[in-house]
Amino acid sequence: MVSAAVNLSSNGSSSSHPKLSHRNGSARNRGGPLANNDSIVVAQEREPHIIPESQLVPPEIHRPNPPMLTKSGRAVCVPSHFGDELPINTAPTLTLALAPHVARRVTLHVRDSFRSVVNLFNVLREYHHRPSYDPDAHLKPEDLANFTVHTPLDDFAPLPAFHPPPPWPFENMTKYLLMNWFHTGGNQKSEGEVNRLVKEVISASDFIPGDLAGFTVRQENKALDNSTTNTEGQKDPSSSSSDNWQELSVDIEVPVPVKNTPPRIFTVPGFHRRSIVSVIKATWGLVSSSSFHLTPFKRYHVDPSNEQEQTRIYDEVYTSDAWIEAHDKLQKDPNEPDCKLEKVIAGLMFWSDSTHLTNFGTASVWPLYMYFGNLSKYIRARPNSGACHHIAYIPYVSFASKTLKTCH
Amino acid sequence: MSFLRYPSQRKPLLTHCKRELLHQVWRLMLDDEFLDAYRHGIILQCSDSIVRRVYPRIFTYSADYPEK
Numbered sequence: 001m002v003s004a005a006v007n008l009s010s011n012g013s014s015s016s017h018p019k020l021s022h023r024n025g026s027a028r029n030r031g032g033p034l035a036n037n038d039s040i041v042v043a044q045e046r047e048p049h050i051i052p053e054s055q056l057v058p059p060e061i062h063r064p065n066p067p068m069l070t071k072s073g074r075a076v077c078v079p080s081h082f083g084d085e086l087p088i089n090t091a092p093t094l095t096l097a098l099a100p101h102v103a104r105r106v107t108l109h110v111r112d113s114f115r116s117v118v119n120l121f122n123v124l125r126e127y128h129h130r131p132s133y134d135p136d137a138h139l140k141p142e143d144l145a146n147f148t149v150h151t152p153l154d155d156f157a158p159l160p161a162f163h164p165p166p167p168w169p170f171e172n173m174t175k176y177l178l179m180n181w182f183h184t185g186g187n188q189k190s191e192g193e194v195n196r197l198v199k200e201v202i203s204a205s206d207f208i209p210g211d212l213a214g215f216t217v218r219q220e221n222k223a224l225d226n227s228t229t230n231t232e233g234q235k236d237p238s239s240s241s242s243d244n245w246q247e248l249s250v251d252i253e254v255p256v257p258v259k260n261t262p263p264r265i266f267t268v269p270g271f272h273r274r275s276i277v278s279v280i281k282a283t284w285g286l287v288s289s290s291s292f293h294l295t296p297f298k299r300y301h302v303d304p305s306n307e308q309e310q311t312r313i314y315d316e317v318y319t320s321d322a323w324i325e326a327h328d329k330l331q332k333d334p335n336e337p338d339c340k341l342e343k344v345i346a347g348l349m350f351w352s353d354s355t356h357l358t359n360f361g362t363a364s365v366w367p368l369y370m371y372f373g374n375l376s377k378y379i380r381a382r383p384n385s386g387a388c389h390h391i392a393y394i395p396y397v398s399f400a401s402k403t404l405k406t407c408h
Numbered sequence: 409m410s411f412l413r414y415p416s417q418r419k420p421l422l423t424h425c426k427r428e429l430l431h432q433v434w435r436l437m438l439d440d441e442f443l444d445a446y447r448h449g450i451i452l453q454c455s456d457s458i459v460r461r462v463y464p465r466i467f468t469y470s471a472d473y474p475e476k
Contacts, residue, residue: 133456192453248436252428254421268429273436277445280464281452290455317467326465336448341461343449348464352471368437373467394433397425 122302123313128324129331131295132342139291178202190285244278247271250395270395276370279389280346283372288387292374294344296323317347317373347373352394368392 069075112130170176182194201207248271253263283289296318303309317323323345330343349371354364370389371380380387442464449461 132458133454250429250432250436252425252432254425254428266425271433271436273433275439275441276437276464277441277450280445280462281450284452284454284462287455292455294454294460320467322467323465330463336461339461341451341459344460344462346462346464348466349468350466350470351468354472368433392433392437394429397422397429 118302122304124300124302125297126300127295127297128328129295131297133294135291135293187287190287192285244274246273246275248273252397268395268397272393274389274391276348276391279370279391283389284346288375288379288385291376291379292372293318293376294342294374296320296327296345298324316377317349323347323373345374349373351388364396366394366396368394 111128114127114130116125116127118124167173167176170179178194178198182189249267249269250271251265251267253265255263284292293316299313299315299319300310301313303311314320327345330345333343335343351369351371352367354366367390370391371387375385375387379385445464449463451459452462453459
């Protein structure tokens with residue numbers, strides 16, 4: 001590209017000069033594109049040419065050196081290899097002009113750092129990314145203590161205020177009854193499920209309340225069970241149950257004590273598993289997910305006597321360096337196409353230990369549990385928190401079946 | 409042909425089988441569905457009814473030696 005530019009410019013400029021163009025056509029010109037050679041030829045020529053004044057000065061780069069003259073006044077003919085090739089300045093400009101316009105890509109990572117004020121215990125939080133949701137904002141003293149907290153406000157609790165009669169605060173009795181049902185009884189009813197109940201059941205055109213006379217869940221479940229056994233004869237073992245449990249068999253390789261023999265593959269049946277993604281999806285819809293921390297932060301203790309002295313507190317998974325680094329990296333990673341959603345982490349914590357089920361006998365299971373690190377350990381570790389999800393039951397291998405003893 | 413040439417090989421062989429089993433179990437647990445969620449996240453509605461893209465990340469794994 002550059003060499004082509006050199007030729008182009010030297011030819012172009014020489015043809016623009018009438019004198020040079022004349023010599024280009026002459027037989028004495030050996031065809032060299034070098035301006036220097038041309039100038040020497042010019043010096044040898046004695047032909048009078050009438051050239052307009054404006055064209056007398058050739059372009060800057062082709063200005064010939066003044067010809068060296070001998071004492072007799074004859075021009076010295078310098079051999080061609082002494083000719084100096086003049087540098088040409090146009091090539092880089094041309095290259096720049098031809099080069100496609102490339103905008104420099106600058107990625108700017110904005111960290112919206114945020115520091116909370118110190119609390120009663122001189123503890124503060126430092127966020128790298130400003131949190132969009134603070135689950136601790138709704139924490140009550142009862143959630144932080146394992147005993148009933150008696151707040152001084154209770155002593156002065158006002159008498160229950162007078163409420164208007166039932167449909168209040170809802171529009172009509174239907175909504176009142178439904179919301180009353182939602183807020184009472186078991187606390188496993190999620191908003192989504194109640195919405196689904198209204199949309200898919202109560203609002204359905206073929207939903208007739210009169211058909212529910214004598215309805216019990218147990219009775220209807222029995223009818224459902226009978227119908228599957230009647231139609232299919234027996235249960236399909238591979239079909240997943242309501243909780244997406246799957247039963248699989250695991251292939252393991254056992255080496256054979258013979259040279260150059262590939263390992264033998266044994267199948268261990270009875271591995272029960274649940275999809276991790278389905279557990280995450282189900283948990284995110286539960287009430288307990290309101291306590292999930294989505295943005296990691298560092299916790300510091302500030303010395304009240306010297307505010308410069310800050311001690312890092314390591315207490316939760318979501319205050320750990322590992323989570324902060326993972327969160328930072330996630331924010332820097334390119335987004336999914338056309339996705340502007342906030343990116344957060346579901347912190348998975350796996351735990352596995354073989355458990356004996358009875359004190360007598362050998363009944364035992366080898367479960368694999370999963371916790372969410374998004375949940376504070378003070379909630380997660382409670383026995384009745386329901387924060388532990390069992391995701392797999394690993395079968396046992398033993399020589400009892402004598403399969404491993406002999407290879408058939 | 410026997411897998412066990414000597415009775416003393418019984419324990420190491422069982423250890424090997426348990427180790428193989430646990431690795432295969434994890435291979436089945438971290439399936440394509442999980443890897444897809446790990447790379448591209450899953451769109452979930454959080455309890456504050458804001459939809460976010462949730463990426464599962466494994467932070468801890470505590471278990472005793474399965475070989476035992």
